[in-house]
Amino acid sequence: MKLELLKGSRSRVLAGCLLAVAALFVVRLFYIQIIQHDYYQQLADSEQIKRLTIPAQRGMIYALNGNQPVPLVMNETVYTLFADPATVKDVQGIINTVESVAGGNARSNLDKLLTTPNSRYQILATKLTTAQAEAIKKKGLAGIGFQQESQRVYPEGSLAAQTLGFVDADGNGEYGIEQGMDSALKGKDGMLQSVTDIASVPLTIGSRNVKKPAQNGENVVLTIDRNIQSYVEDALSRQLQKIGAPDGSVIVMNPQNGQVMAMANYPSYDPSTFNTVTDASLFNNNVISLPYEPGSDIKTFTMATGVDTGVVNAQSTYNNTGVINVDGIDIHNAPGDTQFGNITLQTAMNWSLNTGYVTVAERLGGAGQDINLKARQTMYDYFYNRFRLGQLTGIQLAGELPGIIIPPSDPDGNAVRYSNMAFGQGLDVTMLQVASGFSSLVNGGKYYKPSIVAGSVDDYGNYHAAKPTTPTTYIKSSTADQIREMTHVARSSVFPGIDKSGYYMGGKTGTSQAIVNGKYSDTDTIATYLGYGGSQAETKYVIMVRVSGPKFGGSGAAAAMPVFTDISNWLVRYLNIPPQE
């Protein structure tokens, strides 16, 4: 029968088709899997391998409590709660849980957020604590997730706010030590190069994963003593509120190593709520960021220049007529001058007579009547190169400004300017520069570069002090000793009895007029006091106080000195300096 004969051939056609297709498949598979393997492996890698960042933990910031570090800035893990509306099942359950647990951290329109169409990500609450996040997690609600974030917390509140700075929303340090040592505090983010699933969750499959662990940021210990800082802030705000002055700063330094023990500004802010501050000038640390005309404090430097070059000493005399003419311009003493005639430079220091220090400047050039080029070059050398005024100190804080001292080579660096500079006008310096330079005048002539970093705390909590800075000697120690004594005399003779007895303090007032509309103003003054304290054998601290502001006409003696005295008398006890008979 015909059909029967066909039987074999038809099934052979099917078998042939099947084998042909199978052969084609195997050849094609060989092409894809073997020949094109590298090509597809490359496609796979670009699709499957992702680089994930392992965030480094930002370093903590410590202050000193005596010799022990105490935290000023810590990290806290907070959680952002988000929802994927597409996978949310129990809208009301989520609303109830979030509102009861997260409270004020929750967004107000949860209902709308959770039912947003075509959305896969809605933030429901921010800054949840670990406990809150755990409580929400425990409910096992579908469609919600947490993102972990780290934020700064300040156990001491607004203490040393301008010195600390803050960390912005992008994790960058702003102002203060946070910006100044940003990269050290940040550490180095690690990297995980990993095969991941489609949601970028790393998989442990394969050997292509590379892991570079994060290097956590350095835990920085500041030289700030938390107790001194706290007392200084209180003392400053007490005085400012008392006299109604709007603005002030204080720096306390250890002249024996250049370390800043306290640095305070008023008004201040709370770094934990930095984003609510409307006046950004509150962030500025005016001790380092506000160059000003220092006024009579500078007479100590002029005197030191004269003594160190050997042209004058404390007992050198000159004829005070209340006025001195420089290049046709009369320079007067401040009102109230009574010390006319042949007086010593010590007297001129005591009564802060401008004429005395213009005279010192003149004598720097030899026995002339003019502040000649040699005099100006000498002054510039001492002010700029040795006392390091008008240039950045290099302290580890952000926002330091250099100020300016005009060199004699500049057409503006003429005799008139240098005569003004002799008593603190015509130059812009910062308090930190003045306090650091002054430290070298009261510690035997050693200039220490000012520092705010005392050391670091390692991962195990051990404190490692930084290497002490080596000082540079720019002036003779005899010069320094003479200035130290002159300022002691100036303070104790004019303001007797205000210091605790048994200690050795000294200081110099400064009252400079602020320049308003290009002219020196008598109603806008910058009142300063620059002083030191300790025993006769050794100066333990240098304190500089500045009180200023618009429509403020106070003097250094009246406005700034009380703050010095307040801090100084407290400090001798805090530092356990033994009194001497």
Next chain:
Amino acid sequence: MISFGGPRLDEPAATRRHRPDYILIVYVLILMALGAITIFAVGPQHANLLNNAIGSNYSNDYFFIKQITSLGLSLVAFVVAAIIPYKLFLRYSGTLLVIGLAACLLLFLAQLGHLGIAQCTLGACRWFNLGPLGSLQPAEILKFGLLVYLAAFLGAKMQKDNVSDVKQTLLPVAWVTGLGLLFLAVIQKDLGTAISMTLIVLVMLVVSGVRWRILGIVLGAGLLLGLVFIVSEPHRLQRVETYLQGDKASTSSASNYQSQNAKIALGTGWWLGLGVGNSIQATGYLPEAINDSVFAIMGEMFGFVGVSLIIVLFVALLMRILRIMDHLVDQRLKLLAAGVFGWFGAHVILNIAAMIGVIPLTGITLPLLSFGGTSMLFITAGIGLVFQLSGYTTYSPSVKEATNEDSHSRRGIGRTRYASRRGA
């Protein structure tokens, strides 16, 4: 014109039943085991993926357990199809076809009535949603019904020797097939299943001995019809465009995504693969990792050597069915075996060809390996039926002696028992 009562014919002299071909079962079990291993390996990743994407709450072993359940049910179907006498299938072939068509019609009505029982995606309803029992694809019932019906119908025509008669044979076949295509391709918009059904019919026509010239015309008409279907649906056209872009198509466009990622899965497998459980593409890169794309995932895990062996297994199973078909005397049984061959073969070829980028994606499962119930259930039942038929084979000395119809329908001449042929 179409007799749904089933053609009544004189039964040819029955061949005595002998030991069926257990090798079939061996192949089926090996393939099932490989599929189960694959789903065991990537099921947790798939569960995780779905849990994240749609907020479901599948456990890690959910898909594996479900697959084992499906495999168990499929084996039951195998046994049932192997036990129920084939004569019953043939006698009620028309009823089976009507059940298949009715199921499709019911689904269509449920779709029109927006009833929950109709499970729809993107406007196409292809499944009955049976709640906790899972889902049922009526197209599979229809394929099975059509297969059995055509076996009986064409078998009868063969005996009357008018299988190539346009009016008596081909037009009725065209009508029934057309009706099926109306449901599958037009209403359910399931071109893949429609193509596989067409291939079943085509293979049965080939085996039934329809003249080649007529088959050529049928094939041409089928291709033309397929082209119309492709052009009529934008997403099908897109798949074809993707296909025409070849291997260099990028993964960034949505339409290329699955096809390209299937090739990435295969390509990274290299010679021996990444190993069981080490599939990366299954973590979400390759859609349908445990269903339609399981072959690509196996290529990633088992490599070129592994998937080539799987192809060899499939070919061996299909050749086994052909061999059984060759040795069946009753034309209707021959056609039943041919239908199952076409069914199984169409699924294997359409699925693998799409995965390796030889044809556009069709959305057809890989039999015995893919995760899924209905399709595997009915295909395994089909093989179960062939298993039953393998007990009725006749190994006559030569087809050349086929002048006497009775001579090969009995045993006793030479090696008639299948068992004695083992190893030959």
